[in-house]
Amino acid sequence: xxxxxxxxxxxxxxxxxxxxxxxxxxxxxxxxxxxxxxxxxxxxxxxxxxxxxxxxxxxxxxxxxxxxxxxxxxxxxxxxxxxx
Numbered sequence: 749x750x751x752x753x754x755x756x757x758x759x760x761x762x763x764x765x766x767x768x769x770x771x772x773x774x775x776x777x778x779x780x781x782x783x784x785x786x787x788x789x790x791x792x793x794x795x796x797x798x799x800x801x802x803x804x805x806x807x808x809x810x811x812x813x814x815x816x817x818x819x820x821x822x823x824x825x826x827x828x829x830x831x832x
Contacts, residue, residue, distance in 0.1 A: 769823065773830050780831030790831045796824055 783790060803820050804813035811819075 772823070773827050776827040776831050783831065790828050799824065 780790060782788075800817045800820055804817050807813050807816045
């Protein structure tokens with residue numbers, strides 16, 4: 749396969765990733781509404797630690813568990829913004 753073919757595949761994956769990130773953010777928006785109604789803080793460190801721990805165990809490819817944690821830290825940081 750040529751480099752262009754691989755790039756096309758990556759572009760297709762990028763589209764899927766964006767779609768999933770937006771879906772995740774829409775769920776976070778709903779969670780943010782519930783937190784507001786219940787007077788709960790947006791940031792839940794215990795939940796975030798649990799998510800990071802879980803995703804770090806799911807990696808079965810070239811990304812290290814720490815790399816996956818770093819990616820999800822950013823995802824959760826940005827998602828918190830839509831919860832507010």
